[in-house]
Amino acid sequence: MLSELERHNLQQDVFFVGYLSPEMLCAHYIHALAFVFPSLNEGFGMPVVEAMSLGTPVITSNLSSLPEVAGGAALLVDPTDIDDISRTMERIFYDPDIRAVLVQKGYRQAKKFSWGKTARDYLSLLEKGVS
Numbered sequence: 408m409l410s411e412l413e414r415h416n417l418q419q420d421v422f423f424v425g426y427l428s429p430e431m432l433c434a435h436y437i438h439a440l441a442f443v444f445p446s447l448n449e450g451f452g453m454p455v456v457e458a459m460s461l462g463t464p465v466i467t468s469n470l471s472s473l474p475e476v477a478g479g480a481a482l483l484v485d486p487t488d489i490d491d492i493s494r495t496m497e498r499i500f501y502d503p504d505i506r507a508v509l510v511q512k513g514y515r516q517a518k519k520f521s522w523g524k525t526a527r528d529y530l531s532l533l534e535k536g537v538s
Contacts, residue, residue, distance in 0.1 A: 432457075433461065436457060436458050436461040436463045437461050437462070437463065439458075439463050440464075440499065440500065440506075441463065441464045441465065441466055441496065441499040441500075441506070442454070442455070442458035442463045442464070442465050442466070442467075443466045443467075443492070443496060444458075444465065444466070444467045444468065444473070445466070445467065445468050445484055445486035445492050446467070446468045446470075446471065446473065446486060447468065447470060447471070447486050447487075448470070448471050449468075449471045449472050449473055449476075450472065451472055451476065452467070452471075452472050452473045452476040452477075455467050455473060455476050455477055455481065456476060456516075456517050456520045458513070459480060459481070459513030459514065459516055459517040460513075460514070460517035460518075462510050462513065462514065463510070463513070464481075464482075464499055464505075464506045464509035464510055464513065465477060465480070465481035465482070465509065465513060466481060466482045466483075466484060466492070466495050466496065466499060467481050467482075467483060467484070468483065468484065468485075468486040469483040469484060469485055469486075470486060476520075477516065478516045478519070479512065479516070480509060480512035480513045480515065480516035480517075481509065481513070482495050482498070482499070482505075482509070
C-alpha cells in the first residue's frame with residue numbers, strides 16, 4: 408500500500424493512525440467529511456453505526472451485513488471496484504445536500520442499535536426458549 412501511495416505521490420495525504428482511544432476515534436468521526444468503510448466481510452459493522460450516530464455520512468460496502476446495518480442511510484459501493492469507491496467519495500465531497508440527507512438518515516438508523524435494545528431482544532428470545 409505504501410508503494411502505491413508513493414507511486415501516486417500521495418504519501419503526505421494519507422495517514423495511518425493505528426489504535427485510537429475512544430475519545431480520539433470520536434473526534435475523527437465528528438471531523439470527517441465522510442466515513443468510508445469498503446469492507447469485504449463484516450460480522451456486524453459497528454463502525455458504520457458509530458459514524459452515523461455521530462453525524463458522519465457513510466460510504467460502505469454492498470456486501471455482507473453492511474447494507475442491512477446501513478439501512479438506506481449510507482451510500483453503498485462495490486468494495487472491489489476502486490472507481491466506484493472513488494466516484495462515491497467525489498459525490499460526497501461535492502454534494503452538500505447528499506451529505507445532509509445521509510446525516511439525518513444516519514441519526515435515525517443508528518438509533519435502531521443500542522446495547523439496551525440488544526439485551527432486551529436477547530432476553531426476549533431466552534424467555535421464549537430460543538437460543
